[in-house]
Amino acid sequence: MPIDGELNDDLILFNKNITAAQNLAINAAKIALNNFEWRYVTMVFHNSSILLGLTAFMQIYRKSVIVGKGTFLHGKESSADRISQFVIFGSDLVDIMCTLDWMRKREFDNTGKFIVICNNCDERKAMDIFWNHKILNVVFINDSSGTSSIIGFTYSIYDNQKCEISPPEPLLDSCIHNSCMGVYPLKLRNLHKCQIIVSTFEQVPFMSLKTGTPIGADGDLLLLIAEALNATLKVMTPHRGAGWGQLDKDGNWLGSLADVYHDLANFSMTSAAITLTRFKAFHLSTDYHSINMAWVTHPAIPLPGWQKLLRPFQMKARISLAVTFVLIILVAVFVKSNLWAKLSKRINTSARPQTCVLFYSWTICMGMPATSLPSKPTFLTMFLLWMFYCFMIRTFYQTSLIHAMKDNLNYPEFENLQDILNSGYPFGGVPALKDFYIDDPEVYNNWKSINSTEINDMMVSLSRGMKYVLAMNKVTAQSFILKHYGDIHIVPQMIVTSPTVLYFKKFSPMVQSLNLILDRLVEGGFTEKLYKNHASTHARKKTDSTAPMNFEQYMGCYVVLAAGWIVSILVFICEVYCYKFSV
Template identity: 35%
Template sequence: MSTVEQAPFMYLHNGTRSPSGIDGDLMRLAANMLNASLELLTPADGLDAGHFTNGNWTGSLGDIYNGLRHASVCSSPLTSNKYGNFQISFPYYSMDIVWATRLPTQKASWEKLLNPLNIYLRIILFLLFVSIVFMNTICTLKVWRQVREAFKIEPPKYSFLFFSWVLFLGLPILREPERKSFLITIYTWIWFCFVIRSAYQAALINSLKQPAYHDNLETFQDVLRERFPYGGLTSLKEYYTDDREIYDNWVVVDNAHLYETLDSILDGTTDFVLASNKEAIKHHLMRYKGTKQLQIIPQKIVNSPTVVYYKRFSPLTVPLNNVLRIALEGGFIQRIHDKYLDHDKKLFRRVYSTKPEPLTMNHFTGSFVLLILGWFVSATYFAVEYVCGNL
């Protein structure tokens, strides 16, 4: 049988005499059940799983296409129009082919000030303060004076806007209104401001501790829109033969450089979007024990059945298919997968900080922006009051 080394599916020890991995253990189990000897050989041309080019197959699939081996165990997904070149086994599992890329860029530190508030809450608070400004403007109109005289309401000594802002900041007030209705209104506003400030400050502490990221990529269309480079194995390129734009811009990454490209993605040194087997990506992530992360785009390229490829009319087809069916029904294949694959979602949780991060000017940008904005508003308010009188 022809095979290639591909973690976590096939590990070749001592040449090809002691295979392990998902496919390696499965083939040894099949050999024992058939009372046969297992002989695994790497491709005659020294290449990877193989792809179709110039009317012929290369790599491990080329070995069986050209009659050099009876079967190929390479866990390689093929498009449906290429299955006709081989006989395939009973599908004993499936694999997800996905897009993987680096984590999204971090937001600036000052943007963390807005993280505790979602867009709807921001709009509500903005409209609330706009309404206060609007009410303050009404208090200066002639109509309001007539209403005040009709209900015998004394004019406020302070600006309604200024008074509301003082209460919102939690500063003490010197006097309280005598009317119970006004007093209830003020107490309600104080309670509301206290809840908003407390909830915001509690959420802000956690927000400032952790880096904030921009949104993840959700579909491959996001990749095209951002003009990120993309690619992968030649065999995966065939899934886009009907989309010439994607097909023509595909960057071929051979098996020898696959993990090198994956490491560059994990280090965040490239914007490349890699098409690969999801289980192979997860297994590579396990080496770093959660210290490095990437994002996997939810939109899959394909969910492909895992099969053994046979030479056409090979006598190995029927007995090996029976063994695979029995192993699947008996739960042996699932047990082998659980042995080599760690499905823990912690691999994809972002590690926000592995050591203390020194404070820089960037961390205080938001505070200085608010401070300068406050000075500007105060100066503007003072100038308007000086020119137009008390607001």
């Protein structure tokens, strides 16, 4: 409810002889009381020539204020970006413009609420000054001809198809001499087909510009925003550099964010992750989705064919089998020793077996028929147990071997950042993502920076086996797998999950109206639907389970066969040589 405007009686220093400056201040205080938020601090600028007007304002507006005289030294501790309500007392337009220039240099929030008091100033020139400083929410209080004709003015932006600011619009007389609310409406809600410029670049599946019209998750959303603003959309690609945008070695912005920073575009829409550097340098919209940044590397390396022969056995089974065959070798050595010859005389058996124990045990293990059996019941029992043991092992092994030979078995893949570091692979990505590892010297100091234009070529090289780990957008990598049928490995551990926002220049007047549109689109489910249509996170390469078996899958069998032939030939040569030597 508006506060009563009859506040003049509260003045202590003044009675009926109120000067023009005091009257201007009184009316400014009425507007401030009804339209400023009392929980926020108000900054008041003045000069010594209008001290009485300032005193009148302070006696009526009894809320938290910071009073500054002229362009005082503003330190970082004052937190200029937290102040969003301003009252400026100016003696003339030159004085006001100097104050606004100083505020812009000190990065005060030009999107806040302003009350500017000037005695006998040209309101049309004043509105041009406000627009040049991107101050939209302003009430200009002017006394053009004495104390009896105080008028308040504001202006509209893009109120017609000429795409210019409107002439000064007088406030209602009740807002000046009494009280009213709502003198700071949300502006830039209808651009009347005026142009907005958006900086972006080709980034499938978020943005595609091949047809001249933005297509993709961000592209379709951008068209909805332009329609909601009733604006003519113009899309531009980065004029300097490429990609999302980062600082070069000289501290200058490159890429899409450079277009915003240098006032070439109204905002940037690139689905860029929020980093500390970007957060400090730009104004962010409300978030409308999220993105995952991940590590990407080459596909898993297949196991050699010979290793597949051991695949049916786990490590414990391999160790137990190895111990079993070692025992057989020890037995074969034992029966050839003198100790066995002495022992065999005591148990009344032959000193030496008729066949080679080691060779005969191996033939039974391979499933070949037994040509002879031991005559002693004890040895026969041991023989039958060995035969049964080999039969069971061979059956289980052959059952699992066919699947092991056909399956595409690979070396272990990277699961997290520690696996990447242990591998010794070089790694990197766009320079902005390096900021996420500023507290990890091992990653930060060894980061290899690449340009965003190189990402697609890098993914192609990775799919062909390049030993490198690339930091990039996870959805873009999944889109590459789906579209190009490339096979790259996405490390499960994410780098970061970042909100998706629009990037504006600091204190851009378009932020508030764009936030309102984005909030409605998010609440209506439009953004979720667009990302589901264009940037689905379930893209995977389809494998053909009915593919025929190839030669490589049985390479291990041929390796064993060739090794057996080589060993056989070597043994044959040794036997022939030993026979000639003995003769």
